[in-house]
Amino acid sequence: MATIVKHIESGHRYILLGTGYGAFQSDNFRFFSEREGQIEAAAVCDNQGTIKWFNTCDLQVVEIDGQPIGEIEGIDTLILE
Secondary structure (H helix, E strand, O other), X not given: OOEEEEEOOOOOEEEXXXXXXXXXXXXXXXXXXXXXXXXXXXXXXXXXXXXXXXXXXXXXXXXXXXXXXXXXXXXXXXXXX
């Protein structure tokens, strides 16, 4: 089965392939506030298999292995505020 995520801004749903870090480096400080760093990134694919990358802050998990996230037993104990 799969983990399905929703792109928060567009509402499009994707299959989550994996997560990691994207690195960046710039010598142009006029456009970037930092010289180098990392961003949390997620690889997803659409129903055509096209791979896309998103910042993890822009995604929301909506389904795991065919079960909506809110219906997973014990999910309420995992939420930390």
